[in-house]
Amino acid sequence: MNFNILLSFSIIVCLLGLIFQFSKWFTAGISPLPLPSVGTRVLSCCRALFTTIFSAKILTLVRAFFVDVVCQKRIFDKSLLRWATHTLIATSFLLLFFLHALSGIVSDFLFSDFQPTRNPFLFLRNLFGLLTLIGIGLATYRRLACKSQRLKSAKTDWLLLVFIGSIICSGIFLEASKMSSYSTYQSMVEEYGALADEEEELALEAFWVHENGLVSANFKSAPATALVASGQEINADSCIECHASNRSGFMSYSIARSIGPVLTFGDGAVQVTFFYYLHLTLCLTFLCWIPFSKMFHMVSAPVSLLIKAVTKSQPSGLANSLNSQMIGLSACTHCGSCSVECSSNMFYESFGNEFILPSEKVQYLKKIAAKQLTEPQIIKELQEGLYVCTSCDRCTSICPSGINLKELFINARYFLTQNGPPEATLLSHFSFPLALANNFVDDHITALKEVTELFKASFTPLSAKAIPLTIGQADTFTENNSYKGCYSCQRCTNICPVVRSYSNPAESLGLLPHQIIYSLGIGDLDLALSSQMIWNCSTCYLCQEHCPNQVELCDIFYGLKNKAVQSIKTGANI
Amino acid sequence: MNYALFEGCNIPVRIPQYSRSMKAVLKKLDVTLETIDDFNCCGYPARNIDESAYLLPSMRNMAIAEARGLDIFVICNCCFASLQKTKQVLNANTQLRNKLNLILAKEGLNFTGSVSIKHFLTVLHDDIGTNKITPSLSWKFTKLSVAVIQGCHILRPREVTLFEDSFVPRITDKLLEILGISSLDWRGKLECCGAALAGINNELSHKLLQEKVTGAKAAGADYIVPICSYCHLQFDTTQKEMTEPTEYDTILPVLVYPQLIGLCLGLEPDQLGIKENNTINQAHIDGLLALLGPPVDKKKTKLKKKTVTC
Incomplete structure (x- = not known):
């Protein structure tokens, strides 16, 4: 009764959770563009599904299901250890779920002679339990060993491993406590045994103490061999048809043997009840937790992998691209x-x-998509994280769940520029692949303008300085002293391909290369930093190479850019 | 000869044909390039932001190569300069080296500075040598003029890249000459392709690129041969984007050196990924194949030998 109520409750919570998660696939999303309506997104999804199923693409889908979902080829190709870990946990745990937890439905249907106490079921339950635990061990090892390779483990990652481990262990202890419990033994004898007299009862008990890990007050020491032998005959007549030797439940049997007497303090009934409810509670809690934890990947990762296979990571249209982003x-x-x-x-x-x-990034982008993250400081850090990316696309090609991370990060980058000042890192070579890919060009240019304005506002240009300029402090720029060798020949400016690209370079670039070096010479770092020339330097090193007095102009410009970014980041006054 | 191949971030995802053709060519010349998945970015993109963040990635890459006892073979000029610069800075500044080595130590890595950084041109020209390459050529171009764009960061600053004469570089021309290709003398050869400004000042970046395209065409180039991967992307991708689809036949087509030498070594255009260059079409490939003739040098040497024996 209790069991049914708890089970129904858990199933309802799980289903509601699943509905909630599915709804997010079609309602949330990260994009600099306005999100399409839910109706459009659901329709686009249905249309895409329809055109896939009723076309040759169905073959790709079937192939991807076996190769990517069932066999997990993406993980296999990258790491045998990770593949073994995932396969051990996923396969064993799923088999336990269907054949053990749902035995009343699945196992009874598949096997006409199913009894949890018969073999191979008793043995397999233990085997799958052991394999799951080995998988958990490997996962723990990986998380610890790869820590130096910047593998981050959150509390929930550990919690999940502990959770699954606890389910398996509580199950093993439940079985072990049943094996050694005298009250369980008695109720089984009453229900199934047809024993003639007390002598037979004692013999059978002796056999179970000797063979099956039972702990009985009647046998403080090992029972006599003759008694065990006659018990074995009774066992063969009455029990063995439905109850294999407990030895085949090798894990729980070992526990029953080693700590049986502790487990069966009293007649063991309390312990059995305790472990039963512990196991049940853990399993049902896990069921409720699935939609709200990363275990939801059991549903979403296969969908994501199938979408990736069919669309080649290029879903058609904004609606479907957002749907697959959320999946x-x-x-x-x-x-x-x-x-x-x-x-x-x-x-x-x-x-x-x-x-x-x-x-x-992904963990916080989940929150951004759910509109749960608004803290400016974190958003700022996230922005930096999104820009400090070489666009090498390794993450996208490696992701075992087939997430199109590249696309997600591009969208997030330009979504965030609409929600606050863009990152100064935008003015780096990380922007090269972004420009090359031509994504959200207008947003990129708007963000560039904003950053440029930010720099212009932070440093005083020549036009705003009191003339004549005064000599400032010596050694304000210690990163590279070669500027002191400048003897004003202006060869740098004359050879600069950037300077020659403008009809009025002084107006467009602020200070020209030689003037920047002068500014450092008179100790006015602020003036040097105000020049747009440093950001428009093509870093071709022609000036530096041609300087007759070894002024390292290009390197100095890099140093100035570093200083400008630093001062913007920290808000420091130079 | 064995090297650790350093592909950088652009080549594997945006110009895979560059490293594929390079591997095919070097295999023909008995050089093995080992792919090392553990390599990370060279650090170049961060140089505007933070100099020490620019140095650390190259330091780790070198430490990985050192641990495997291999020298690094670099294709991209910007990666090359970053690795060379880092090596020099860290060899001169022990304090910084020790500080950054502490970060690497977490992964069990250590940078000593013993590794050599080799640009592919140096490997072909010096380590293998034109004397060894020439006899292996099955074909030679009979008539082909190309405009080479060296790329800035392989030449300058010369005391960092330690490549060759930064004012009058000869290696690339020599390597083309043995293939029967004439490398044109043109204004943009040693200048900037504009890549470093892409995404920061697109207008200026495009202007610098256009200047080079026009210059190379005016000099009469059949193809442009960029050495650096950034130059390649500028000419092969950005040039096309800047061009109206109706004007595509005016595009200056792009080939990389291993594709040219690969054809002369008897490799197929498909093995060299020539078609994967955005600016190349089948007509270009047919034209290139039609220009291949017997390696004349071999005959000359044979003739000379004959006269000696007579």
Whole structure:
């Protein structure tokens, strides 16, 4: 009775959770463009489904189902350890779920002679339990061993491993406590045994104590061999048809044997009840938790992988692209494979911003999509993380859930520029692949203008200075002293391909190369930083190479850019 | 000869034909390029932001190569300059090296500075040598003029890249000459393609690129041969984007050096991914194949030998 109420409750929670998650696939999304209506998105999804199923693409879909979903080829290609881990946990746990938890429906239907106490069921239950635990062990090992490779583990990652481990362990202990419990033994004898007299009863009990791990007050020490032998005959007549030897339940049997007496304090009934409710509570809680945890990937990752296979990561139209983006976000398991292979990994070490790692970005983008994240400081860090990206697309090609991370990050980058000042990092070579890809060109240019204005407002240009200029402090720029060698020949400016690209370079660029060097010479760093020339330097090094007095102009410009970014970031006054 | 192939971030995802053709060519010349998945970005994109963040990635890459006892073979000029610069800065500044080595130590890596950074042109010209390459050629171009754009960061600053004469570079021309290709003398050869400004000042970036395209065409180039991967993307991708589809036949087509030498070594255009260049069509490939003739040099040497024996 209790069981049915609890089970129904859990199933309802799980179903509601699933509906909630599915609804997010069609309502939320991250894009600089206005989101299409729910109706459009559902319709687009249906249309895409229809055209896929009723076309040759269905073959791709079937193939992807077996190759990518069932066999997990994407993980297999990258790491045998991860593939083994995932396969052990997923396969064993799913088999336990269907054949053990749903035995009343699945196992009874599949096997006419199903009894949980018969073999191979008793043995297989233990085997799958063991394989799951081995998988959990490997997962734990990976999370610890790859920590130095910047694999981040959140509390929920550990919690999940502990959770699954606890379900398996509580099940094993439940079985072990049943094996050693005298009250369980008695009720079984009463229900199934047809024993003639007390002598037979004692013999059978002796056999079960000897063979099956039963703990009985009647046998403080090992029972006599003759008694066990006659018990074995009774066992063969009355029990063995429906109850295999407990030894085949090797894990629970070992526990019953080693700590049986502790488990069966009293007649063991309390312990059996305790472990029963522990196991049941854990399982039902897990069921409720599935839609709200990363375990939802059991549903979303296969969908994501199938979409990837059919669309080749190019879903048609904004609506479907947002749908698959949301499916992708819900399919992230925080496995961290993307971060381990991220090409920007060393920038994370330098800047200490976790959002540079793709796996960490995704966790917060989930919140952004759900409109749960509004804290400006975190958004700022997230923006930096999105820009400090080499666009090498390794994360997208490695993701085991087939999430189109590249597309997600592009959208997020330009979505965030609409919600606050853009990152100063925009003015770096990280922007090269962005320009090349031609995504959201107008948003990019608007953001560039904003950043440029930010820099212009932070430093005083020549036009705003009191004339004549005064000599400032010496050594305001210590990063590179070569500017002191300048003897004003202006060869740098004359050879500069950027200067010659403008009809009125002084107006467009502010200070010209030689003037920047002068500014440093008179100790006016602020003036040097105000020049737009440093940001428009093509870094071709022609000036530096041609300087007759070894002034390292291009390197000095890099140093000035670093200083300008630093002062904007920290809000420091130079 | 064995090298650790450093592809950088652009080549694997945007110009895979560059490294594929390079591997095919070097295999023909008995050089093995080992792919190392663990390599990360060279650090170049961060240089505007933070100099020390620019150095650390290259340091890690070098430490990985050192751990495997391999020298690094680089295709991209910007990666090359970053690795060379980092090596020099860290060899001169022990304090910084020790500080950054602490970060690498977390992964069990350590940078000592023993690794050599080799640009592919140096490997072909010096390590293998034109003397060894010439006899392996099955074909030679009979008539082909190309405009080379060297790329800035392989030449300058010369005391960092340590490549060759930064004012009068000869290696690329020599390597083309042995293939029967004449490398044109043109204004943009040693200048900037504008890539470093893409995404920061697109207008200026395009202007610098257009200047080079016009210059190379005016010099009479059949093809442009960029050395750096950034130059390649500018000419092969951005040039096309800047052009109206109706004007596509005016585009200056792009080939990379391993594709040219690959054809002369008898490799198929497909093995060299020539068609994967955005600016190349089948007519270009047919034209190139029609220009291949017997390697004349071999005959000359044979003739000379004959006269000696007579």
